[in-house]
Amino acid sequence: MQKSVFSLLTCMKGLSTYYTGYQITGDEMRVAAPLLALSSYALASCSPSAGASDPRYVTEAVSYGDIRDIVPAIGEIRPAGQVEVGAEITGRIIEILADFDDEVEEGQLLARIDPAPYEAGLAQAQASLRTANARVRAASAERDNAARELDRARQLQTRGTAPASLVEEYEFDLVAHEAQLAQARAEVELAESRVEQARIDLARTEIRSPINGFIQDRLIEVGQTVSAAQSTPTLFIVSSDLTNVVIEALVAENDIGRVEEGLEVRFTVEAYPGEEFYGISGPVRRSPRENGRFVSYPVLIEASDPEQRLLPGMTAAVEFVHDEARAVTRVRIEALSTFPVGWCPDEVTDEDINSLPGLQTSEMTASMRCAAAIGTLGGQIVRAGQRRLFVLEDGRPVMHRVRVGAEDDRYVEIVDGDIRIGDEVLIRDRERY
Structure with a gap:
């Protein structure tokens, strides 16, 4: 044992003639x-x-x-674009024009809410606007009459046949009528805004698709009343074309350091055993998913499927290709x-x-x-x-x-x-x- 230790120290002394560092023994041996x-x-x-x-x-x-350095994960397939179509007004569904899996285009009519209450509201707003315009005309005429009376009073005062108090009284009347005219004009602007809001509400009785895609889910029936008083009710879920899909893969915390944006990704689904699909990894999301002591991080994967065989909700077994060389x-x-x-x-x-x-x-x-x-x-x-x-x-x-x-x-x-x-x-x- 002593001989082995002596041999080791002798070797370290040989290294100390080249490297500089800290002392090991009192014999001035230094190791770098x-x-x-x-x-x-x-x-x-x-x-x-x-x-x-x-x-x-x-x-x-x-x-x-082959050399294959991969990071495994599990994810769920969903469309690259997905929108929940809701109702911004309260009313009764009187017509549904699109059903499950129907192909739809942006702006296409999907359903109608009973427009009768909103048509009546628009008519009422338009009547209020006409009333407000009439008030403006009346106030304008009274203002013009007050201006003429003031001119006559000033002419009589110049001739000495009217007191100054009369002129002051007509001046006050003119100011009052100008104020009434300004108020009437403001009422017109308010009535116009109510007409515009009524038109908007009437247009919202027509539920239209915001994107090109297909009806993934329909959550309403004819005759059903939807209420937008507290929150926007969802009527349809419209998904974009399934030629492009997104996978949200959950990567374990001990593997997340080997995953980065732009990695090649392979994945399989149980519906097509033995067949591989390909995608590209997106950014790593920093929000952890905790399940007991197990922590994972979501990573979005963009994939293309021209044949549209990958359906929303399918479970994908994912492999992030960190390093690979074949043959x-x-x-x-x-x-x-x-x-x-x-x-x-x-x-x-x-x-x-x-x-x-x-x-x-x-x-x-x-x-x-x-x-x-x-x-x-x-x-x-x-x-x-x-x-x-x-x-x-x-x-x-x-x-x-x-x-x-x-x-x-x-x-x-x-x-x-x-x-x-x-x-x-x-x-x-x-x-x-």
Whole structure:
């Protein structure tokens, strides 16, 4: 045990000549924070190595197949556009002109409410308007007469035959008649607005479709009285054409971080088993849905169905395609993090190590030099945007640099590197466990 601890400290001392960080012991050994993962490889390499023919390696062959990283969810299909058509007035339904599943156009007449009360209201408002106009004419005539009387009084005053008090009296009468005329004109404006409101109410007895689509639901019968006194009653539900539908999918909170707007979406419905439909994910809504301890977030999905087979209310089993690659070269994802115990890179020279600040191979033991070489190589790989894995060749692990693409929870795609189908890639070193 003491020997193992001593070997580990010796390896860490070798790294401390290059990295700067915090002190570990009183011997002024310092370990750096950068490239922690690479340093772990170096520490592992300081352990004793098994023989080259020791069957300690667990491998898996490079394969050819698909990579699918998906996020599952469940959602309900609904039309892309849906409007509840209500009544803005109170009355009795006397005629229904559209029924379930009927195709309708914008502005098409769907039903009628008894117009008789509103026709009477319009006639009454129009009569009130005529009365108000008559008052305006009468007030205007009285104002004109008062103006003429005032002119005569002023002429008589000029001749000295009428007192000033008479002129003042006629001036007061003129002002009073002008006020009466203004009031009559205001009454005309009020009567006109009542006529306009009566016309609007009469027009509202005709229930018309606000959009092109079909009648998804009808909630009224002939003879039924609808009341709009407290809230607008719903008479019809009109949905837009089902060539475009929307799915509100509920995504679990542990998966929502992998869902974003614009992802490809696949979904199936029980009505058409084995057939896949496709859509595009919209924004993630921030309002959570809580069901006990289970929390989910709604995500809207836009999908196209030219044949209009998807019906409102169908349950869709949804897959958000986070990452996918078909028929690619792939390896187990563990291969990118597995490092064989006792391995030391041959391609890193003393010149490479000595070129780094604070590192001198002449002052290193063999294990320290190996640790420095692994750290140097790791830095080169990271800067090149590459990853590394080990292929078992003639019973010994040989490092290969690769570039990776899509990945899921099991495999990662190899997009560049000297890797062939069938190569045995190291995924575990039993000596490490």
